[in-house]
Amino acid sequence: MRTEDRPARSITSFQHPDDVFEALFQSIQGGEKHVRPPIVLTPDSPFLQFIEVGYALRACLEDRSRRDYLIQRLRPHLSAIIGTLPASLLPHGMLPRTAPPPGFRPLEQISDAEVRAWLAEDGSLIYGEFQRYELDNYFEAIAPLIPPGGVMVDLGSGLGKVVMSAALAFPFQRCIGVELMGYRHAMAIERLHVLLALARQGLAALPSPLTPDTPLQLPFGGPAHGSHLLDLAARIAFIEADMFKVDVRGASLVFMYSTCFGPLMDALGDKLAREMREGALVSTTTYALKHPAFRLLHYFPAGTIAWTSVMLYQRVGPLATLAPATAQAAYEPDPEAWEERVRRDLAALDGAA
Template sequence: MDLAHAQEVFKRLYQDVPGYDIARTEKERTGLKEAGTTYGEVVPGAFIEVLLEAEPKAGEVFFDLGSGTGKATILAALAFPFSRVVGIELLPGLGDAARGVLTRYDAEVRPTLPPEHQGQRIEFIDGDFLQQDLSTADVLFAHGTCYGPETMAALTQKLTEMKPGSRIVMAGQTLQSPDFAFVKMKVMRTDWGTALAAVYRRR
């Protein structure tokens, strides 16, 4: 899809989704208030620019860790010809909001898209991404600005189950492991400021 059109569709889908309010309510309800559950949102154009650095290819699989209301996941589906896109989110209320957007997407947007987008599998999984199978991902995005050292160590180990040649876009953190080859660093604009996004390739 044309990137300008993708951003226009995205804006329409999310104009009435109060992500920060949902996240605040969910953190109170679940008691999950640690730094790693801090909510933030991607800026469409900036996210797409960063994901381009991972060189997505038609038919590949995209994973978004800590997907919130699904913004990065839906953007990846709109902007790139992935065969499958998966968002994983710890707070169920945010996952519910993402699935609500997906329902609208399926009804209002998907039928108007080219065949490679109409056939995409889009799914949102509730749970801890450290407990999920990441081995099928070709391109993976994680915004880890608020992840503590223990979470980053566990995530780095978890990412080793990805296949050789797969790419990781890690915003706000770096991967300290010989299993990943550094490709590029890029400044990514977010709704709260900027973050450095590092692109890696699984050796």
């Protein structure tokens, strides 16, 4: 297993398809540190309810006299909070800074169910991705299980790194990314344009032009043909949508960097069990897919493929014959320890203000 990125081979000219592959992989930049712009507050924003509840929670955080109330409202939902204070409530969070429009409710008028749903969404919008060497490890691990053809779907595809890399690495017919946040989707499209322009440039510069039938050796996934690179634009798609509203019936591999999806895992397991066909694969990070429709094929503990654990599952059995999934709490921090941390974090925020 790699523990760091391999040294980048400098590509000064395109002599061989391997040079094109190498240049294309190198062009897919890491997005972990990208700037998170605030969510735009418009009347038709799909995030309107998220912003309303967020404003209500943040108002309590900013008013010292209402902090006990904030803690009291968050406390029943610790299993849905990633970290100590929800990310969107922190100064660098993505909630807009503009004044709330008339009609937004205070926290007192917002139900526990809404707070819980907000916390789950807040966590799921946190960004993270595999480092390049982790992605290489992951691809090496799954390569023997990827037959030619098939469709790979990344649910929550962020800036598109896994989708574009998978389209290069493996003989998938199509790789599709589904991303909820408009600006991340737009960044993925921008990055795809860069990738495709480079692909065109590299292919045009090859001394012997690639034809659709030219035999190719894929960097991870065995043999393929020239069409693998020539059709790259048609083989990659990004969709701006809620992953719960996108049907993944045709997917042969669903990838999820699910490290921040803890509270969503049961709902995701249920969705995937209903939609995916027998034999199809699902991979998750950090959180298990505890649905009986999925058999664990491989478990890679934290610190092997990646810093966190990676699981690979296969869809088994017809849904009708399966026992219903049992709900699982993702994790449940000790409320006293959590409250102590929250108060410490609030004091630190006051100090920094």
